[in-house]
Amino acid sequence: MTEELFALLLTRYNYWMAIILMLIGLYALIAKQNLIKKIIGLNIFQTAIFLFYISFADVAGGTAPIYLPEGTGALYVNPVPHVLMLTAIVVGVSTTAVALSLIARIYQEYQVMDEDELLEVMRRP
């Protein structure tokens, strides 16, 4: 049983890494007080998803999916997840841009960037 588990840990380490990164991101998102650090957490979370997609697309010994002349065969890496992640990266960048500009505006209004302090400032009349 433990051997199986160990084998699972070793052979599927790419997925474990993605999960660990994802949890680090979620932890930062929930536990960090500083709004910028929350957004860094969000970015780590999104990056973990990119890695997950890229790693399941890989084929052992596969090469870049470039069209070869007739007659030459090659083992390709699945290109679709890579393309999907290009789109997801664009989405992630836009989300980050909006989030950072919101934080900048919040800082202009309240001169604080900390969640607890923000709640305190908002409570004042």
Next chain:
Amino acid sequence: MNAVIAQLPVLLIVVSIVGALLILLAGKVNRNFSYPITLATISFQFAASLILLSAVMTGGTIHYYLGGWPPPMGIELVLDAFNSFVLVVILAMALLTAVWAREGAALDIPPEKTVPFFVVFQLLVTGLCGMTITGDIFNLYVFVEITSIAAYVLVASGRGARSLIAGFNYLVLGSIAAGFIVLGIGYLYVATGTLNMGELAAMLPASYGLATVHAAFLFLMIGFSIKVAFFPLHLWLPDAYTESPSVVTILIATTTSKVTAYAMIRVIFSVFTPQYITESFPVTEVILIIAAIAIIAGAVLAIAQDNLKRMLAYSSISQMGYIMFAIGIANQIALEGGLLHIMAHAVMKGCLFMVAGMIIYRTGISGIHQMSGLSRKMPLTCAAFALAGASMIGIPPTIGFMSKYYLVLGAVEAGQYLAAAVLLIGSLLAAVYIWRVIEIMYFGDHHEGGLHSGPEAPLSMLVPVLILAASCLLLGLFVDIPLEIIGPAVTLLLGGS
């Protein structure tokens, strides 16, 4: 003419994006150009959606291959009875909101910000159209994100600094939800190797026993539940609805939440199948219990509010519970009620939020206790509120009654008598929070000095409100017309793809 109709599905999105760019460019020249272009673009989209609906009703499902690439390679747009109906509903609501925004936008948006405001407004509508008509699940995610990012920006564009914080919280939760959705899609791709919804529906049953598929389902459900603000995951919603500009609240409450609910139903019934949620991975019972809690808790929280917009926001949480309830029962009649409720809730909540915005516009008050005797100052507005409120409670013959009637019938047919009772309790609680407002408006003492003098709100705000209030009644009286479309749509959902 037929050649044009054949291209309409893609034009719906392309014209919308080009419209958004045009608003930006023309707005550079003169900011007064931005509003007419928005109105023209959304009018075009609404007309197109009506043509597409009639084409679908006569000719059956439309498949459009983008760039001429058939599904395994390319992305396809699909229009069937279900989504062409949703498309018409949301574009009608977007159009009425755009009409209302002529005067209503000035309430919260300073003049120098109108151009970017309408650009993002148009981008939101683009995203909604895309979400509705796409037949590719990753494409769905992209459009969900276009819609959401536009919504974060719009929510944060209120005058008060609190709207920034509401927007930020919405962004954080929305992005986590989007992450879960894209993870779920990844699992589906691992299990089947395709992203096309039709192919997924055909290939998934072979691997229904796999943990991968269960994980995909759960990730997608949690992601969409956050986006529609399904009860325990609703925390972003009350602030976002209360603090955002009135026009944004109307748009988001009537269109974004409905389209996200549509996407969720689409994923449950057309990507997965009714057999999956009842037999392979029985979750209907769980959905039903959470929906029942959502209905009751949302309504109880609504009763406790004094701010009118916040009360309506909590009421939205309760009403979204009704739509989830239909998924939990998952039989023909209940789903007809659920889809009818998507339309009914859009119409009546749009009307109620418009009235809340008009009261702020005319008098500047948002607290319910300050509204005493308001009916003498704004009789038409208050009458519209009373009518839409009656529909919210579910008084016959309004549309709100018809949708809840079908839900109760479906629950009884499924033998869920307790669940049917929950629906009735929900209606009773709705009566409490709606009646409280009506009582203060109509029977409260009139403070002449307390309110600004002046007649009703401007005509451009009054007309959409009256149209919506009348539809609450007329759609209920002529409920056969929407049911003619909804019936085939539900058959389609329950019969697989």
